[in-house]
Amino acid sequence: MINKASGNRISRIYIDSETEDAVLKENQIKGFEIDSGHDIQIDPEEIAATMPESNKTLSVEAFVACDEIDDVYFDKPYYLTPDKMGSDAFVALRDGMKRSNVAAIAKAVLFRRMRTVMIRPHGKGLIATTLHYDYEVRSSKKAFETVPKLQIEGEMLDLAKHIIATKKGKFDPATFDDRYEAAHAKLVKAKIEGKALPRPKKVDISKPSDLLAALRESAGLMKSAEALDSKPKRTAANANQGTGRQRAARGVAPKAPSSGPVTRRKAG
Helix, strand or coil, X not given: CECCCCCCECCCCCECCCCCCECCHHHCCXXXXXXCCEEEEEXXXXXXXXXXXXXXXXXEEEEEEHHHCCHHHXXXXXXXXXXXXXXXXXXXHHHHHHHHCEEEEEEEEECCEEEEEEEEEECCEEXXXXXXXHHHCCCHHHHCCCCCCCCCCCHHHHHHHHHHHHCCCCCCHHHXXXXXXXXXXXXXXXXXXXXXXXXXXXXXXCCHHHHHHHHHHHHHHHHXXXXXXXXXXXXXXXXXXXXXXXXXXXXXXXXXXXXXXXCCCCCC
């Protein structure tokens, strides 16, 4: 953060909410609100006493089927590699879990907090994913309780299936770029060079009532593109045959869209 007036960097200072005096770091301690406006003070030593000791070990509690854990509980992944003395046990555990198609549920102290982790085979090693506690995950039943029960059939479902079939692919993380980070880098570069960046164009959002029409248009354009691709390519000599009137009568096929369906929906 920078002071716009002076161009100097700014720093954060904590002040007393009543006296408005600056509070030095050695006088800053944690507190817990027991009532409105009433707090109990907790010293750093008292907080440290509640933290578990880290012995840098993973204590396996159970082995479960890999598909038994809902991925909404997944937090952060960490690669696990063996130490110099434990390679045999590491490889035996990895291969055993691969053949049994199971994951290990273990406990470990990470960043001064006891965490539950799921351990799975991953390539030549293992990967440990920290898991959210149950109270940290919102109930999907409550999240989706306002979603209406509808049975979509007929043309709309067929159009959706057609669009999905034409856009099938494989997941490759290398093909996805961080557009937000790239835009920031572009902005900084333009600032350094003294150039102005054009404002992004406004994206039109389709209305819910236009969904079927948009699906029809998208599917129609895709079919046109498929038809064009399936036709044999004419040579330059053949392409020039015929009078101007005949060429005009044949018309020009509509161009295929460059990037999939034209429908854009807001997140619910």
